[in-house]
Amino acid sequence: MNWAARRIGGRFHYGWLAAAVVFFVLLAAAGTRATPSVMMVPLEHEFGWSRATISLAISVNIALYGLMGPFAAAAMQRFGVRPTVLTALGMMAGGVALSSLMTATWQMVLVWGVMVGGATGVAALTLSATVVNRWFSERRGLVMGMLTASSATGQLVFLPMLAAVAEHHGWRPVVLIVAIAAAVVLPLVALFLPERPADLGLRPYGEPDGAPVAAAGPAQNPLKLAFGTLFSAARTRDFWLLFFSFFICGASTNGYVGTHLIAMCGDYGMSEVQGASLLAAMGVFDLFGTTLSGWLSDRFNSRLLLFWYYGLRGLSLLYLPHAFGIDFFGLPLFAMFYGLDWIATVPPTVRLTTDVYGKEAAPVVFGWVVAGHQLGAAFAAFGAGVLRASLGTYTIASMIAGGLCLVASVIVLRIHRSGAVRPLAASAA
Known part of the structure; x- marks a missing residue:
């Protein structure tokens, strides 16, 4: 790895290469997380499983994806970023490949829900926050926006292709393609992802030359660090405002639209490829929207940005049931409007x-906030499936998701009103 640092030495800061490696890790994880939405209808046809049953496995996956966040951040501090990520990628690739053999619903819950959900929870937003805080003192918002946008890019790269494969060859080739994609990223992490800038004798990007080179702090027990940080943060009002606003964020994105949009399109006579292409188009817009959001968060009040993001997302979800009845501009308008705002909140x-x-406590605290995001997503993934199974339509689910976003737009205005930093003793050695 030092040879790579020497080769790029005067050209650009190594932090940009570390961020690029993480981008590909998140890209593979995003493709893995998007796969169940492509598999939903084929599994329904082959095994006769109900949409609510399949949604249960997806909701377990989403919940574990979020709950792993704080423990993954703590494990990265204790064992290192590279070993933690390599273990997760190996489990992800193995679990996805193993799912090609499943024939019962409990197997889907075990493999896709527990095994894959836990693995993707490591290759998640907490990984981005950890790497950004370690490698960048400037441009953090921009880099975080670019890494977050990898989720949208993962949809752009994987969904239309996977939907086409599922439509013509079934769902089993789909999971094998995704498993190979996850395995391909393993050597990139092994070769090009150092632990910290100090390992290469560097300072974080943008840090003044006179500043001391930061070194790793004393190792701590990951469970103690994760729960200690939670207990300290949970005593503050800002944590719960962040947690519940991100709960709504997850419910209105990954949980509802990310899980059910392809199936919803099928209710209106659209094919899986058309539904996946709509999600991919939203991914294109989100790639720009989330990157722009990172740039804006370096320059403007984050509370006001979140107010507009949640408010506009809520309006777009209230519009969604009507979009299918508008011939030409209906769904493209929704895809553009919602796509620009999809995960711009991150x-x-x-x-x-x-x-x-x-900066030191933020990755673990954010891991717990992401847990709220994914609990919201699990709630919406399962709840929307139940509403669709009982009512035969997704309209009520769209109304609920839109209304929750309008509530979140008010909640976020109360975050960090004091302007003071709250150091957490549990997160420092």
């Missing part, structure tokens, strides 16, 4: 978390 939320709790 960079300002990371910025607020860092502003409130400090």
Whole structure:
């Protein structure tokens, strides 16, 4: 790895290469997380499983994806970023490949829900926050926006292709393609992802030349660090405002639209490829929207940015049931409007978390906030499936998701009103 640092030595800071490696890790994880939405209808046809049953496995996956966040951040501090990520990628690739043999619903819950959900929870937003805080003193918002946008890019790269494969060859080739994609990223992490800038004798990007080179702090027990940080943060109002606003964020994105949009399109006579292409188009817009959001979060008040993001997302979800009845502009307008706003909330939320709790504690605190995001997503994934199974339509689910976003737009205005940093003793050695 030092040879790579020497080769790029005067050209650009190595932090940009570390961020690029993480981008590909998140890209593979995003493709893995998007796969169940492509498999939903084929599994329904082959095994006769109900949509609510399949949604249960997806909701377990989403919940574990979020709950792993704080423990993954703590494990990265204790064991290192590279060993933790390599273990997760190996489990992800193995679990996805193993799912090609499943024939019962409990197997889907075990493999896709527990095994894959836990592995993707490591290759998640907490990984981005950890790497950004370690490698960058400037441009944090921009880099966080670019890494967050990898989720949208993962949809752009994987969904239309996977939907086409599922439509013509079934769902089993789909999971094998995704398993190979996860395995391909393993050598990139092994070769090009150092632990910290200090390992290469560097300072974080943008840090003044006179500043001391930061070194790793004393190792701590990951469970103690994760729960200690939670107990300290949970005593503050800002944590719960961040947690519940991100709960709504997850419910209105990954949980509802990310899980059910392809199936919803099928209710209106659209094919799986058309539904996946709509999600991919939203991914294109989100790539720009989230990157721009990172740039904006370096320059403007994050609370106000979140107010507009949640408010506009809520309006777009209230519009969604009507979009299918408008011939030409209906769904394209929704895809553009919602896509620009999809996960633009992440960079300002990371910025607020860092502003409130400090750079060292922020990754673990943000891990618990992401847990709220994914609990919201699990709630919406399962709840929307139940509503669709009982009512035969997704309209009520869209109304609920839109209304929750309008509530979140008010909640976020109360975050970090004091402007003071709250250091957490549990997160420092």
